[in-house]
Amino acid sequence: MNIICKFILLIFLSFILISCDDGNSGNFKINLKLPVSPSDISITCAHAEVKDDDTDFDKEEKIKKSNFCILNGDQIMLSIYSTADISEDYSFVDRKIIKVTNNVSGETDFVRNLKPSRYYKFYVEVTNKNEKTKLSGGAEGIFFEDSKNYDINLFLGVTGDFVRVVHNQTNESGLKTYIPEAGSSGTRAVALRDGRIFYAGGSIYNDIDTDTKIEKTAQLVDLTKMSVTKVKDLPFALTDFSAGLINYVGSDKKVSETGRVVIAFGKKGDSYSDKIYLYDPLKDSYQDTGAAFSGRAFPQSLVIGGEVYIVGGCSDSLSLSDIIKVDKSGKASKIGDLKQGRCLHSVSELPAIEGKTRMLVLGGTKKADGTDFITGELFAEIITVDGDNATSDKVAIEGISDQATLDSIKANPTAIAFSLASHASTTLNWDTNKGPSFVVLAVGGFLNSEGTRVVSPSTYLFRTNDDGSKWIYQASGSSFKCAYPSLSKINAKEYSNSQYAVLNCGTDKVARNPENTLSQYIYIMEAQAAPGSTAGLSYNMNISAKNSLFAENNDTENNSVYLDGPVTTNDMGQAFVFGTTYIYMISGFSL
Amino acid sequence: MNSKIGKKMKNVTKLMIVVFLLSLFQGAYAEEKKAGGSTGAGVNLKVGQNFYFEGNVVEKEDDQKEASMAEIKKTPFYQTTWFITTVSLVALAGISTGVYFLTANPAPSGNVVSWSNSAK
Numbered sequence: 001m002n003i004i005c006k007f008i009l010l011i012f013l014s015f016i017l018i019s020c021d022d023g024n025s026g027n028f029k030i031n032l033k034l035p036v037s038p039s040d041i042s043i044t045c046a047h048a049e050v051k052d053d054d055t056d057f058d059k060e061e062k063i064k065k066s067n068f069c070i071l072n073g074d075q076i077m078l079s080i081y082s083t084a085d086i087s088e089d090y091s092f093v094d095r096k097i098i099k100v101t102n103n104v105s106g107e108t109d110f111v112r113n114l115k116p117s118r119y120y121k122f123y124v125e126v127t128n129k130n131e132k133t134k135l136s137g138g139a140e141g142i143f144f145e146d147s148k149n150y151d152i153n154l155f156l157g158v159t160g161d162f163v164r165v166v167h168n169q170t171n172e173s174g175l176k177t178y179i180p181e182a183g184s185s186g187t188r189a190v191a192l193r194d195g196r197i198f199y200a201g202g203s204i205y206n207d208i209d210t211d212t213k214i215e216k217t218a219q220l221v222d223l224t225k226m227s228v229t230k231v232k233d234l235p236f237a238l239t240d241f242s243a244g245l246i247n248y249v250g251s252d253k254k255v256s257e258t259g260r261v262v263i264a265f266g267k268k269g270d271s272y273s274d275k276i277y278l279y280d281p282l283k284d285s286y287q288d289t290g291a292a293f294s295g296r297a298f299p300q301s302l303v304i305g306g307e308v309y310i311v312g313g314c315s316d317s318l319s320l321s322d323i324i325k326v327d328k329s330g331k332a333s334k335i336g337d338l339k340q341g342r343c344l345h346s347v348s349e350l351p352a353i354e355g356k357t358r359m360l361v362l363g364g365t366k367k368a369d370g371t372d373f374i375t376g377e378l379f380a381e382i383i384t385v386d387g388d389n390a391t392s393d394k395v396a397i398e399g400i401s402d403q404a405t406l407d408s409i410k411a412n413p414t415a416i417a418f419s420l421a422s423h424a425s426t427t428l429n430w431d432t433n434k435g436p437s438f439v440v441l442a443v444g445g446f447l448n449s450e451g452t453r454v455v456s457p458s459t460y461l462f463r464t465n466d467d468g469s470k471w472i473y474q475a476s477g478s479s480f481k482c483a484y485p486s487l488s489k490i491n492a493k494e495y496s497n498s499q500y501a502v503l504n505c506g507t508d509k510v511a512r513n514p515e516n517t518l519s520q521y522i523y524i525m526e527a528q529a530a531p532g533s534t535a536g537l538s539y540n541m542n543i544s545a546k547n548s549l550f551a552e553n554n555d556t557e558n559n560s561v562y563l564d565g566p567v568t569t570n571d572m573g574q575a576f577v578f579g580t581t582y583i584y585m586i587s588g589f590s591l
Numbered sequence: 592m593n594s595k596i597g598k599k600m601k602n603v604t605k606l607m608i609v610v611f612l613l614s615l616f617q618g619a620y621a622e623e624k625k626a627g628g629s630t631g632a633g634v635n636l637k638v639g640q641n642f643y644f645e646g647n648v649v650e651k652e653d654d655q656k657e658a659s660m661a662e663i664k665k666t667p668f669y670q671t672t673w674f675i676t677t678v679s680l681v682a683l684a685g686i687s688t689g690v691y692f693l694t695a696n697p698a699p700s701g702n703v704v705s706w707s708n709s710a711k
Contacts, residue, residue, distance in 0.1 A: 027701055027702065028702040029704075030702075031705055034707075034708065046708060070708060104707070106705065107706075108703065110702045114702065
């Protein structure tokens with residue numbers, strides 16, 4: 001009888017143990033983190049609601065401020081997506097719309113339907129009373145297990161504008177990187193598949209010692225933890241390299257949750273790296289791909305279909321024409337050559353034709369110091385990739401009269417050869433009937449003006465006519481000068497006439513002088529399509545830079561510029577811009 | 592925080608289970624024992640124990656006294672196995688429930704979205 005009693009007691013205790021586990025796990029808490037508004041607005045969120053008896057000035061200030069707050073009458077829409085296989089697209093799971101009823105804070109449940117052993121993506125949009133999306137942000141690649149509790153942050157940025165990434169609205173200092181408050185250069189950044197951001201290397205300037213040293217530091221930004229973590233150093237100090245992300249698939253066919261970062265070439269100091277490394281964020285380790293190439297700086301990387309293409313690069317004596325592909329297994333191999341070796345050029349994705357990947361290569365120089373421009377008929381090339389082979393062909397662009405042939409330039413020596421180097425480019429695509437299928441936007445850089453290098457005063461847009469039979473370009477004047485810019489697309493709304501890209505302007509001087517102390521300027525470039533009347537062109541294009549809520553599009557609390565700060569965009573169409581010390585987020589207009 | 596409390600609760604419960612398992616090797620307080628003499632089954636309380644009691648005393652021989660006492664002395668209800676087991680179960684259930692509610696999360700928090708506008 002005693003044994004029976006004790007057995008019952010044992011069952012009872014076991015029940016308690018099990019119930020403890022059940023009750024305290026599988027919970028998922030999402031903390032919405034808000035950005036700091038421009039410092040010239042002193043109104044608090046609690047008083048940011050516009051009232052009828054406000055003065056016009058107060059109304060305007062409150063409207064600005066309200067973009068950075070979650071206020072009474074706003075709606076928070078939480079969209080949940082999941083996938084069992086990280087290599088597959090996420091599918092929609094559920095949506096929760098939360099009505100905000102005060103100006104202070106709130107907490108509400110969302111449907112408890114997360115399934116274990118699946119990857120989740122959460123996306124939040126905050127709309128105001130007029131249903132305009134003002135704040136948005138997301139987190140992805142979160143593997144849900146029922147036995148754990150989750151407490152994550154979801155940082156919201158102002159849609160279509162930049163904000164400094166901060167721990168909270170009262171902590172304006174934000175997440176800090178290893179890049180000091182002075183003119184540094186040469187760092188590269190890549191958004192991982194799980195939403196974290198890897199950045200590494202660069203030429204770091206110390207304005208106290210007036211000294212420059214090349215870094216091997218690498219860090220990871222995790223917005224779900226609002227943290228910056230130092231990871232394993234690069235194999236050696238490196239700057240002016242290229243970086244991209246492959247959707248790594250191991251020999252066991254398992255797809256990496258993070259992808260692997262391809263770190264290619266770069267300057268080591270007095271010499272150039274001839275290595276291509278893969279960084280594995282899961283193992284925090286670097287693997288030499290073993291590929292043998294010439295050392296170089298300023299190669300360009302482009303990610304297409306989960307593979308990385310590395311194009312060109314220069315050393316002191318060589319302008320290299322290699323087209324290198326790093327496939328999903330991490331194998332790096334040369335697949336072709338450009339017609340002209342180059343560096344400080346741009347490479348942009350073009351729509352594939354017959355399944356063949358295509359890229360547009362524009363401009364650049366033959367020397368790593370940014371001299372000896374590539375002009376004439378070799379200014380632009382189109383790379384076509386067919387499996388593991390690539391060919392590159394020069395392309396004539398109508399309107400660049402002196403670009404047709406070298407002979408034509410010789411015949412007209414007074415003509416200024418069309419030249420552009422150190423610019424940044426990206427491809428913008430429109431939904432059907434809303435704009436051209438694509439344009440290549442090229443911003444900033446410098447050009448050759450009668451033997452003198454000057455910062456480009458124009459923004460260029462390259463595209464084909466409707467039937468694709470010829471290339472044209474369009475130049476628009478810019479109010480800003482960006483000698484070493486970075487450019488990356490952000491998401492636009494579906495069926496929008498406009499497409500957007502984020503421009504991290506960098507220095508306005510051709511010389512990458514670390515003592516340049518300009519402020520950090522960030523621009524959202526808008527390319528707007530409108531029905532056109534020109535024969536062969538269904539759409540006219542207008543390019544402009546949107547005005548930021550920050551005065552003059554700069555962070556007044558960061559008065560030293562990152563000379564060529566990187567920008568990277570994650571899978572959710574959010575861009576991250578690196579300035580000196582701080583990181584900035586630009587939310588897309590939709591997921 | 593939740594996981595810390597859950598871990599603490601687990602440890603407390605595990606400790607209770609260990610104590611319980613140890614108790615399997617110990618006799619219950621009022622475990623029945625075979626009588627010391629040959630008088631058969633029954634509680635064989637020895638002289639001098641607190642529970643010794645005799646009523647309607649009839650003089651007997653000394654060697655008959657223990658057997659007589661065993662016969663006269665019925666085990667009190669509070670020393671029975673059933674009573675102690677029941678009380679123990681109730682007490683343990685009470686303690687366990689108390690520990691559970693003191694250390695566990697106030698309630699399963701479920702899936703929650705929270706936000707706060709901090710004053711600037």
